[in-house]
Amino acid sequence: MSLTTVAGGFIFLLLLFSSGAVAIGFSLEDEKAQIERFQQYLRIQTAHPNPDYAGAVSFLSSQARSIGLKILTLEFTPGKPLLLLSWAGTDPSLPSILLNSHLDSVPADSSHWIHPPFSAYRDSDGRIFARGTQDDKSIAIQYLEALRNLKGRRFSPLRSIHVSLVPDEEIGGADGNEKFVASKEFRMLNVGFVLDEGQASPTDEFRVFYADRLPWSLIVNAVGAPGHGSKMYDGSAAENLMECVEAIVRFRDSQFDLVKAGIRAGSEVISVNPVYLKAGTPTPTLTQKGPSRDVTGRPLVTPTNASNPWWSIFKQAISASGGKLGKPEILSSTTDARFMRQMGIPTLGFSPMANTPVLLHDHNEFLKDTVFLNGIKVYENLISALSSFDSDVGV
Numbered sequence: 001m002s003l004t005t006v007a008g009g010f011i012f013l014l015l016l017f018s019s020g021a022v023a024i025g026f027s028l029e030d031e032k033a034q035i036e037r038f039q040q041y042l043r044i045q046t047a048h049p050n051p052d053y054a055g056a057v058s059f060l061s062s063q064a065r066s067i068g069l070k071i072l073t074l075e076f077t078p079g080k081p082l083l084l085l086s087w088a089g090t091d092p093s094l095p096s097i098l099l100n101s102h103l104d105s106v107p108a109d110s111s112h113w114i115h116p117p118f119s120a121y122r123d124s125d126g127r128i129f130a131r132g133t134q135d136d137k138s139i140a141i142q143y144l145e146a147l148r149n150l151k152g153r154r155f156s157p158l159r160s161i162h163v164s165l166v167p168d169e170e171i172g173g174a175d176g177n178e179k180f181v182a183s184k185e186f187r188m189l190n191v192g193f194v195l196d197e198g199q200a201s202p203t204d205e206f207r208v209f210y211a212d213r214l215p216w217s218l219i220v221n222a223v224g225a226p227g228h229g230s231k232m233y234d235g236s237a238a239e240n241l242m243e244c245v246e247a248i249v250r251f252r253d254s255q256f257d258l259v260k261a262g263i264r265a266g267s268e269v270i271s272v273n274p275v276y277l278k279a280g281t282p283t284p285t286l287t288q289k290g291p292s293r294d295v296t297g298r299p300l301v302t303p304t305n306a307s308n309p310w311w312s313i314f315k316q317a318i319s320a321s322g323g324k325l326g327k328p329e330i331l332s333s334t335t336d337a338r339f340m341r342q343m344g345i346p347t348l349g350f351s352p353m354a355n356t357p358v359l360l361h362d363h364n365e366f367l368k369d370t371v372f373l374n375g376i377k378v379y380e381n382l383i384s385a386l387s388s389f390d391s392d393v394g395v
Ligand SMILES: [Zn+2]
Pocket: 102, 135, 136, 169, 197, 335
């Protein structure tokens, strides 16, 4: 929305904030403070097996307090807090926006790092080294900094905005997001749309993920005729097992051929990998972890077409911030996003990290300061556009 007034012969063009508005640039001092807060969070030891959840929650709560967000700490499992931050919209009856990030990180073996993994060392190129820079402490701070700037500019969201900072994503989320989405506290948020973590992109296009892959574990138990090892006979357990493994390998090759030929992305085929071999008591079992459909019976994917109004808003907000978006992808692994999709809530995986090598779970994980700062502006656009969406789209 723009408003022109004439006063004393001068024309003032006031650009008032509305959905899709481009974020204002930061001063050098703002940038310094934003990077310092990111480094402070990175220095909290949140790696498994003993993540400092109390330290992370205390730091993030103090940030939320300074921004003026409502703070609620939930604990579905003792010692595993979940921090829920909220900014009430002017129409709380509309479904809300949820920004999700996990508190925990995977371990880091410091002997393989050029700078200690919890030092958040920033080199002369602006690269900030720390476990969690990409996965996914950057987005937590970017959400908060974007909200801080929006508050500073007296933005007023129509829809309520919530930020959930959840434990245990890296170890499956059973005591984290899985319990959260099943809780009455979650139901009361009336969430209409979720942004969760994505991945870095080596090109200048941001990546966006509309589904996670489903992990299934298949246990094959082979049985067969017994016999002495010196004797030739058919149908032994080991022979039967090998036939089964060969069939799986043939299937794996056929899937891999599609990837090698460029017909499918690595995340669009069924990957199968033998991971463990053990002798034992035979009981045929197929273990499937997690459902493949949501509570309404639809597949666990978030539409990235005109049928999903959130998608259009998301796309527009990305271009309004000067960003480019790659073709929507299925994530090659799993994140907490699957729990929200299981509830039937449209959820996109997104981390604004263009021109950045994918280093999640890798040694020397880093994020450049300029990429981090640009991400804050991207989230300002996204949050203002999504929270200003005035149509009553149900969950
Ligand atoms: Zn992650």
